[in-house]
Amino acid sequence: xPLRATSEGRETVLLGLVxxxxxKSRTPxxxxxxxxxxxxxxxxxxxDVDVRQPNAPSLEAILQAxxxxxxxxxxxxxxxxxxxxxxxxxxxPNAAAVGxxxxxxLRNGRRIGHNTDxxxxxxxxxxxxxxxARDHVLLIGAGGAGGAVAHALADCGVKRLSIFDADERxxxxxxxxxxxxxxxxxxxxxxxxxxxxxEGLDGIVNATPIGMVATPGSVVPAALFDPAVWFADIVYFPxxxxxxxxxRARGCRVLPGSGMAVFQAVRAFELFTGRRADPNRMTATFDxxxxxxxxxxxxxxxxx
Numbered sequence: 411x412p413l414r415a416t417s418e419g420r421e422t423v424l425l426g427l428v429x430x431x432x433x434k435s436r437t438p439x440x441x442x443x444x445x446x447x448x449x450x451x452x453x454x455x456x457x458d459v460d461v462r463q464p465n466a467p468s469l470e471a472i473l474q475a476x477x478x479x480x481x482x483x484x485x486x487x488x489x490x491x492x493x494x495x496x497x498x499x500x501x502x503p504n505a506a507a508v509g510x511x512x513x514x515x516l517r518n519g520r521r522i523g524h525n526t527d528x529x530x531x532x533x534x535x536x537x538x539x540x541x542x543a544r545d546h547v548l549l550i551g552a553g554g555a556g557g558a559v560a561h562a563l564a565d566c567g568v569k570r571l572s573i574f575d576a577d578e579r580x581x582x583x584x585x586x587x588x589x590x591x592x593x594x595x596x597x598x599x600x601x602x603x604x605x606x607x608x609e610g611l612d613g614i615v616n617a618t619p620i621g622m623v624a625t626p627g628s629v630v631p632a633a634l635f636d637p638a639v640w641f642a643d644i645v646y647f648p649x650x651x652x653x654x655x656x657x658r659a660r661g662c663r664v665l666p667g668s669g670m671a672v673f674q675a676v677r678a679f680e681l682f683t684g685r686r687a688d689p690n691r692m693t694a695t696f697d698x699x700x701x702x703x704x705x706x707x708x709x710x711x712x713x714x
Contacts, residue, residue: 422451423683424480428472429487430460431624434647436699437485440675441682443695448685457484460624470497477516483682484514485675488619491527491554498523507591508561510554513678526677527558527670528565531644533689534669535566542640542663543612546570548600550629551617552580555644559617560584564592572609574600603630613640621651628652637661646671672696 423445427437438454445452459466467475469490476484486494491510495501498511501523505511511523547568549560552575563571571588575581581599588597600606607614620629622645630641630653641657646667654664672693679687 420449420451422453423482424453424455425483425485425682426455426457426476426481427485427487428457428459428469428490430458430489431622432456432458432487433461434623435487436646436671436696437675439699440672440692440695441679444679444687444692445683447688447691448683450683450685469493473497473514473521477519477521481516483516483678485678486512486514488555489553494523497521504528508554508557509587510557512554512558512674513681515681524678524681525558526674526681527555528562529677530670530672530674531559531562532565533673535562535642535665538665538669539566539613539640539642539663544568546572546609546611547613547615548572548574548603548606548611549615549617550574550603552577552584553617556617557584557587559615559644560588560597561591563615564588564595564597568595570596570598572598572600572606574603574606603634607634611639613642615642615644616651616653617644619645621645621648621653623647626652628656630656632656635660635662640664643667644670668696 425441427435435456441454442452457472491512494511499520501511505523505525508525508528511525512527513524515522544567547563549556549571552573560571560573573581573585585597585599588595614630616629618629619625620627621643635657637660640663641653642665643651643653644667645651649666649668654666657664673689676687676689676692
């Protein structure tokens with residue numbers, strides 16, 4: 411895609427992340443560092459609706475402002491991945507199948523929605539859980555991220571996927587959607603986490619915001635952590651969520667949310683810039699940010 415030139419002659423790309431509670435997101439650093447490696451200049455802004463309460467702009471107003479100020483694209487996160495769909499001019503096949511968008515390319519006066527979460531979770535799972543059993547998996551959370559993760563799990567060889575959501579209608583709708591899009595997978599709504607666990611599981615995936623700094627806790631009751639069951643989380647701040655910490659302490663194999671965060675950013679960067687991103691380089695940027703955060707936390711503890 412054509413990019414603008416800065417005063418010093420470098421091409422520049424203007425990006426942003428729209429969501430709630432995103433102050434600690436690693437996404438800006440990953441995009442800006444990767445752009446620098448390509449000789450580009452990326453300006454990446456956080457558009458945190460939480461900090462603009464009680465007079466937060468609407469999602470449509472945010473999109474209009476981004477277009478008027480020359481943004482090239484936006485990443486979309488919780489809780490807007492589904493809400494943004496009717497505001498777009500077109501969506502990619504992935505986004506249409508999943509029913510959620512996490513990346514919007516603004517080009518030639520049009521808003522094009524994509525879903526890079528699906529490939530992001532798939533790639534993370536293939537690299538981190540390649541040899542795990544996956545006959546029966548429980549997915550907790552049927553929102554925008556849950557839809558992408560459900561399709562990714564199907565693509566990674568899960569044979570039976572039970573889906574639990576606090577809103578029973580959402581879990582039933584996602585199960586029906588997955589059954590249409592991935593007919594080789596047995597997809598079903600779960601009546602409860604406990605009942606599905608009792609049927610026997612190979613793995614559990616958290617696709618809810620529970621575990622984030624703003625919404626701490628674990629979606630899985632403490633009594634249900636079994637060393638024979640693997641656990642995956644899509645939350646990456648904190649990287650070691652309560653779910654993963656408990657699972658690790660019980661001897662379970664775990665997959666943190668960092669992989670999905672990096673690989674969805676890899677694909678999004680390519681959509682924004684037309685340049686091929688380096689996953690290893692973006693992983694290194696993510697890890698460096700995590701190390702810096704830990705050092706800051708250590709200093710804060712030492713000073714108290």
